[in-house]
Amino acid sequence: MREDTSNSGTTPGESTLAIHHGNTFAPDTGAVMPPIFTTATFSHGNPNGFDYTRSGNPNFRILESVLSSVENCSHTTVFASGVSAITAVASSLKSGDLVLCEENLYGCTVRLFEKIFSKFGIETAWLDFTDIDSLKQIREKNPTMIWIESPTNPLLKVLDIKAICKEANKNNIPVLVDNTFSTPLLQKPLELGATLSLTSTTKYINGHSDALGGAICTNDDEWQDRMNFAQKALGLHPSPFDSWLITRGIKTLPLRLERQINNAESIADQLAEHPLVKWVRYPFRSDHPQHKIALKQMKRGGAIITISINGDLKKTYEFCKNLRYFTLAESLGGVESLICHPATMTHASIKPELRLSLGIDDSLVRFSIGCEDLSDLTQDVNKALAKIK
Ligand SMILES: *Cc1c(COP(=O)(O)O)cnc(C)c1O
Numbered sequence: 001m002r003e004d005t006s007n008s009g010t011t012p013g014e015s016t017l018a019i020h021h022g023n024t025f026a027p028d029t030g031a032v033m034p035p036i037f038t039t040a041t042f043s044h045g046n047p048n049g050f051d052y053t054r055s056g057n058p059n060f061r062i063l064e065s066v067l068s069s070v071e072n073c074s075h076t077t078v079f080a081s082g083v084s085a086i087t088a089v090a091s092s093l094k095s096g097d098l099v100l101c102e103e104n105l106y107g108c109t110v111r112l113f114e115k116i117f118s119k120f121g122i123e124t125a126w127l128d129f130t131d132i133d134s135l136k137q138i139r140e141k142n143p144t145m146i147w148i149e150s151p152t153n154p155l156l157k158v159l160d161i162k163a164i165c166k167e168a169n170k171n172n173i174p175v176l177v178d179n180t181f182s183t184p185l186l187q188k189p190l191e192l193g194a195t196l197s198l199t200s201t202t203k204y205i206n207g208h209s210d211a212l213g214g215a216i217c218t219n220d221d222e223w224q225d226r227m228n229f230a231q232k233a234l235g236l237h238p239s240p241f242d243s244w245l246i247t248r249g250i251k252t253l254p255l256r257l258e259r260q261i262n263n264a265e266s267i268a269d270q271l272a273e274h275p276l277v278k279w280v281r282y283p284f285r286s287d288h289p290q291h292k293i294a295l296k297q298m299k300r301g302g303a304i305i306t307i308s309i310n311g312d313l314k315k316t317y318e319f320c321k322n323l324r325y326f327t328l329a330e331s332l333g334g335v336e337s338l339i340c341h342p343a344t345m346t347h348a349s350i351k352p353e354l355r356l357s358l359g360i361d362d363s364l365v366r367f368s369i370g371c372e373d374l375s376d377l378t379q380d381v382n383k384a385l386a387k388i389k
Contacts, residue, residue, distance in 0.1 A: 014185055015254040017069040021247060025058035034062050036244045055232035059243035064215075066250055067205075071184040071197060071217040077227035078215050078246075080238045082180060082200025083108050085214030088230035089176060089196060095121030097144035100137070102129045102159060104152040104358055106178060107346050129159045130290060135167045142171060149178040150187075151294075154306050154342045154366040155359055156281045158290035161297055165193025174223070180204070181332075184217075185257055186299045195220055203333030204303075206249035207256050211242040256335060256371055260303035263377060264369040268305045270378055276385045278308040278363065303369040304332060313362035315388045317341060320365060322384035325372055332368035337377060340366045 012020070024034040025048065037058045042050040050056050064076040079085040086109055093099070099113065103126040113124045125141060127134050129148055138146065146168050150159040161177055168175045176196040177189035183204045189197040199205060201213035216227045231237050238246075268282035280287070283294035284301025294301065309316045320328045326339040330346055340346060343362045347355055355361075369377070 014070060018066065018253050019251045021062050021066045023058075023062065023065070025062070034059065034244065034247070037240050039240075053240065054235060054237050055228075057237075057240050057243070059240040059247070060238065063201075063213075063243045063247045063250075066247060067184075067199075067201075067215050067217060070250070070253075071190065072188060073190050073197070073217045074219045075221070075224035075227075076215050076217045077224065077231055078201070078213060078238050078243060079231060079236045080214065080242075081212040082106075082178075082198070082202060082214040083112065084236040084238075085198050085200070085216050086112055086178075087234065088216060088227055088236050089198070090117050090122065091230050091234060092226045093117070093122050093144060096123070097121075098123045098125060098141065100125050100127060100141055100143035100146045102148040102152065102157075103127055104155060104157055105147065105149055106153050106180075107349065109147070109149075109178070111349065129164060130157055135163065138164070138167045138173070139171075143173060146173055146175045147178075148175065149181070150297075151181050151283055151302065151304070153181065154304075154340065154346065154364065156181075156283055156288070156304060156306050158283050158288070158294045158298075160290075160293045161187075161189055161192040161194065169193055174220075181302055181304060182298060183253065183257065185254060186302060187297055190217065190219055192297060196223060201246050201250075203331065204257060205253060205333075206246045207253060207334055208245075208249055209331060209334035209336065211245040211249075213238050213242055213246045257303065259371045260369050261300050263371070263374050264303040264305055264367075265301065266374055267367070267369060267377060267381065268301075271305065271307055271381065274382075274385060276310045276389065278310050281306040305367045305369065307365055307367070308361070309363045309365060309388075311363060311388060313343070316363050316365060317344070319384050319388050322387045323380055324383075325370075325376055325380045326367065332366075334368070335371040337370035337372060338368040340368070342366060 041052050060078050063078050067076040101124050165175045174195035177194045178198045179189050180200040180203050197217040199215045268280050271277050272280040282305050320339050320341050326337045329338050342360050347360050
């Protein structure tokens with residue numbers, strides 16, 4: 001279905017792969033950038049086999065081919081959002097199936113399993129996958145599939161993807177890794193043994209906070225068929241315009257990410273020295289609990305930092321509101337810096353006892369570091385901290 005993007009023997013670098021999308025599906029015009037194919041339907045018998053946009057559109061194909069080459073996999077299916085991608089995978093399960101999940105999954109994934117898919121008999125069990133005992137649990141529970149995320153949101157727990165996949169693969173249990181926080185540039189789950197790599201392209205891949213999207217990457221033909229089926233049968237397809245925006249966005253992903261990570265590394269180290277900061281969590285800092293695993297499976301530490309403020313709910317919230325360049329908002333991964341207070345925002349719907357047991361207390365804040373000048377960001381953080389002294 002997709003054209004071969006490899007050239008004669010040499011593998012292009014990731015920046016090249018992110019920029020060169022191949023077929024524009026507009027060969028008669030010489031357009032360097034693909035147009036937006038805002039059509040619901042296609043005339044029967046066209047050479048590329050398009051029929052109706054719910055089951056395929058040139059803009060989906062273009063984005064899918066770029067994502068496949070950046071992820072270094074054979075198949076990608078794009079969806080309307082990360083949640084649509086999650087829905088696509090979960091909808092391929094049946095009543096009585098058991099999904100063994102990391103206990104610190106993205107909030108909307110938890111909600112989908114607990115409030116929606118549980119109604120259809122899909123069972124879940126929740127585990128702390130940083131616990132060495134979890135490998136034994138895989139053998140004992142023998143689940144239908146395993147669902148993990150690394151680093152996790154918002155505590156940035158790093159799970160040993162390779163070890164988990166190795167154990168699961170012994171019994172042919174597919175492992176899905178939600179790779180949204182790392183992107184394929186920092187971590188390639190399929191190369192670590194996962195069957196499915198899920199990304200909310202809304203975040204780093206698009207990078208401009210102006211479109212929603214999701215994707216599933218795999219090397220497994222059967223899973224690819226299931227994903228294509230879910231895209232059309234459940235109406236989970238994206239819009240051609242959003243696909244076009246995300247295709248444009250991914251071209252600068254390597255550039256953006258490099259800047260964001262440089263900023264993040266520096267800010268994480270500065271925060272760790274601040275008396276009003278209890279602790280800093282950043283995967284590539286040596287005080288991170290799974291630092292060694294992070295070094296082993298990630299190229300760099302990413303651009304999300306989580307800290308605990310030396311103060312109560314009021315002070316912590318005040319700090320968030322005092323910032324000038326960090327907008328208090330959900331989401332992450334865009335060029336603009338954001339700050340999130342999980343207890344009152346992303347994780348507000350989780351019962352307080354459960355939230356606390358997961359380590360998400362009122363003093364926790366999560367930074368998504370953007371592409372602004374480092375000096376402006378550090379000054380901003382220092383000023384906002386000084387105001388709550
Ligand atoms: C945002 C996010 C999702 C959901 O993606 P949407 O595009 O918002 O639907 C899933 N997983 C993770 C880790 C996310 O950060």
